[in-house]
Amino acid sequence: MNPSYFHHHLLLIKKIFIQRGFNHNTFLYLGSNLKKNASHIFSSTVPKRSMNTETMKSWQATTYGLENLKLSSIDIPSILKPNEVLVKVCAASVNPLDVLMLDKAYGRSTFELLNYLDYFGDVLKTPNLPLTGGRDFVGEVVRVGHSVSNIEVNDKVWGVVMPHRQGSHAEYVVTSDFLISKKPENISDIEAASLPYIGMTAWNTVVSFGNLSQHHCKGLKIGLVGANGGIGTFLTQLFHLLIDAAGISTGDWCETLLMSRNSTIISLKSPLLTNIDENGALFGSMKTLAELVKVNTVVVPDGVKIKWSFFYPNKEALQNIGKLLEEGKIRPIIDKVFKMEDLLSAYEHVKSGRKQGKTVIDFTS
Structure with a gap:
């Protein structure tokens, strides 16, 4: 939006003001001041997009499929919103979500919609492809x-x-200020890069969806299935702070839990993102x-609840x-830990599922 656009629509607003009983002279005074300060108003609320001539290295896929990941030289991204920050990346992790997004276009419909809404429909600012993971x-x-x-x-x-x-998975990244905080000083960059995404997911699972705390966990027993990945290893530690927790990965245990009442x-x-990819946002x-209603009313016994966390x-x-x-x-x-140049090998490693903990990319080596 610019001052001329603003002035054009000011004439339409004037008619509404007068219809609502505002004095004509009062509106002219208000309008002239708004017009005079329009440039200041808009330049102070939305940062101007800088014309970057600097470039950076970034792993990108122009089409979906890990074989299409290439290390490219592109412009350093610009800050487009007042609450955004530009960060020079020292280390970043590879999550299963990164592999699914780039390899199978997982969540494409949802993420394209969110991207569209995030910038008020201006998809040219942040096109979905080429896509950078991380x-x-x-x-x-x-x-x-x-x-x-x-x-x-x-x-x-x-x-x-x-x-x-x-x-x-690039030398620079733009994100919002509410998604970052100062790094803990007693751990390395490699260690710290392994935790934010899985940490938030695990915390939401325990506190928000599970409603668990030391006060609420007295007398409870908790089991973890698939506790060898990034989220699993973090959840195990988190639960040990609350109560005695056991990491169990056998199907027999799942059946036992399903037969336990009050579980x-x-x-x-x-299945939300997959369902939206296949059927559209509404359907x-x-x-x-x-599916959630069915699994809670038909599939599991009475007294057992199923929740989805994310x-x-x-x-x-x-x-x-x-x-x-x-x-x-x-x-x-x-x-x-992989070097930036070996990121494709890191993706293949995560895709294989043969890991204990997190896979991290070192951008400084």
């Missing part, structure tokens, strides 16, 4: 939007990038709701995890 990172802040108050240039931060945004099963494998959401941005969770790290109550579990 949901979490550690890095140094090099630029901030004018409404950012809690983060400064040169701060070392850790955080996440929303799944519908271009990711952190709650929280799954991280929601995909309706199908997912129907990632959503939670800065408070990130800060709480940082405190636990600084107090030595939890620790990052790293499976393997």
